[in-house]
Amino acid sequence: MEGIKAADPIYLNLSADDPELGTTQIESICMNCYKTGVTRLLLTKIPFYKEVVIMSFTCDDCGYQNNEIQSGSEIKEKAIRIKLTVDDVKDLNRRVCKTDYSGVRIEELDFEIPPKSQKGEITTIEGIIDRVVTGLSQDQEKRNLEHPEAAEQINQFIQKLEELKEVKKPFTIVLDDISGDAYIENLCAPHSDPKLHVSNYTRNKEQNHLLGIFDRDEIEDQKEKADQDENNEMLKPIAEGAWPLEELHGEVLQFPTNCPECAAPCDTNMKLTNIPHFKEVVIMATVCERCGHKTNEVKSGGGIEEKGLRIEVKITSREDFSRDVLKSENCHLAIRELEVDVGPSALGGRFTTVEGILTAMRDQLSENSAMFRDSASKDSEDRLDKFLEEFEKVLNGGREVTMILDDPTGNSYVQALSDDGKPDPNLRIIRYHRSFEQNEELGLNDMKVEGYEEDSNAE
Template identity: 50%
Template sequence: MSALGAAAAGGGLFRPLGAADGEEEPQPDEIESLCMACLRRGTTRLLLTRIPFFREVLVSSFACDSCGWSNAEVQSAGRIQELGVRYTLAVLTKQDMNREVVKTDCATARIPELEFEIPAFSQKGALTTIEGIIDRAVTGLEQDQPVRRETDPGVARKIDEFISKLKQLKEVEEAFTFVLDDPSGNSFVENPHAPQRDEGLVVAHYKRSAEQAAMLGIEEEESDEKSVEPVDDLRNEVLQFNTNCPECNAPAKTNMKLVQIPHFKEVVIMATNCEACGHRTNEVKSGGAIEPLGTKITLHVTDPSDMTRDLLKSETCRVEIPELEFELGMGALGGKFTTLEGLLKDIQTLVEKNPFTLGDSCTPGRAEKLSAFSRKLQQILDGQLQVHFVMDDPAGNSYLQNVYAPEEDPELRVECYKRSFEHNEELGLNDMRTEDYETEASSEQ
């Protein structure tokens, strides 16, 4: 049965990639189409699928039996994310060229060392590799070279030299940087070392500019200061606003409430419950400003009762388990107000649903490594393994419960530190100015 046929039968329009036991794999729909190369009839295959840990996507491919021309494309079928994303990868070895990449049509790819850029909307979306992106760029540049050699030999010679430099990149004789910038937040670069941290890959989330929002065809919401209620009134009220379910994209409602955490600060808790598919999600954001100092919290997990400790993980917090050589980067899993057990289970689910551990994308060695990591996490949850749990938040907005409060906890250490320039850069503080505006404005007048 095809994907659209399964939807009609009640199976849902988007089927998960990698069916569970007893389930059918999602099958593509075949449509007869016109070949743009020979103008004869070819076949287009469409597959509506949901990639775990990713988004809903539409995978399409075209093949012509007459002339052999083929084409493939990947489009995001989900909503545009709240934040844009920028991946910066240091390509050091040939293995890095095989990293899988999901590049949407609105993403920009750059190689700063060559001053090379693939602008947004100049290529169709694709599920490919770093090497594949370079090959597509080379193919595009070579396409009109025969005509240029006749009409403008000087320009053709320069393009040939540049194509040669691009081809040399695939040999990785020298390290270079690959940057993938997607204001829609729907692109992705593989971390082959998951669940461990990838030292060569930096992931940064950012707020879209007005120009980027216009490019995506969306409008930024304008805040109305007159409609904002006093904070005192909000503490005793649950606010509700309309949104879309992140799982099935159906209309849903999000509840929001201000909560005071004992011995800490005020936070905003948001919860979404979708009546269409039953999906539930919750997120926590700090209700205060960024603290003057960063905070590093280290808990020595020695007893199963430690799993019941409450914790607040902000969006700017990194989580480390040194004994497992594991690090969860800033922005992953979002903000959460849960228990230590709840966060570890979320990490376990995150690892198991990594799209590059499913199907043909998964190598036996990687699957075995992730399975071993998952077993060790379960041992921690069962109280069979003692580890150190570290929360490092340069914004100082994370919290882990001290069960001995107000006395000192012998297994809990809280360190405050001064943020480095790199920390402030990640938080966007280096370019932020909040003082002397009136003085500067009067001097300009």
């Protein structure tokens, strides 16, 4: 492809020195005048978000322009719902990334944009409102002549939308995306934003089908159909590639995947192992020969515990940095004194030390700080610099902090340093009953966990 060398990563970081780096130009038909225009493709990464494919079309004959964004990474395990309270004009400038599967709702107007009705795009809160106004304003002259009452109702609604941009009173906008790829900018980053509430939930079967995701039974059914159809071989490798978990003990399995940094093809090693005094886990390690990126991820080999788990560890000396830590993929991580809260998807599941997980947090903020530079406000840039300075003090042992791991699945772990059976003064472990919302995010509210024996006897 023009503009990308074979040895380059597939998804490139944007560069102010060379803004055309990584762009690909192709001729394509204009859907407005049906003449030939130019589409520019850019495969890049949005800091603290994901890999995306940005497409921009321009027609020199009629002047028609269009832009679109598509996901460039794998579908998230869970859907996402983002709720933002807009009570200041600054909130209108928050950057928003919405996909084809994003539904948008403005609570106060009882107005909703259903999924699949608009193409994905990178915009702002104000941009979403402007796009709705533009869409409603189309053909208004014709409506005024043919359906004046309907046209007047639309004009009144457009006026309400325009008033939202003045933010005379707060309003709530909800972004619901079954692919899990939607995003609204956090203006308080790296701290949590009190106006922004993000929750994840488990998709239902219909939503999975819309994304092209099928469970094992459905794949087996498709495999049976494929066996009867000589021309349908697409689903056979998926159904035949499942490994029984009990056969993996002691084995190091290797399977092809893509680098999480540059998306180049590479191999991932996976092994089942037992953590002493804890439980069985699955460790996966990936090394990319193209960009050199290394990553490791840990997933629980067992089920969800009966109760959630909250672990508080005080970091007061170098000895505390050496504690082993298992953070599951569902665990929230926070540092109380720095007022920072990291969601489960930011660092994923990993088995490391206290120092290792703190360093990973620092590196992720430093490497992806582009969102606080260039177009970001000076306040955001200064806030990040000050935060990183305080983080360095923690890593250098110059500041005592409390690290909190809150895991609703109960599958996280922090090593105790007292071997004589006495309680560890710097380690506090609390088990709690999950809330309805936490069970909803884990998909437990609709899961049948009782009565299997009766059903079996009935059969």
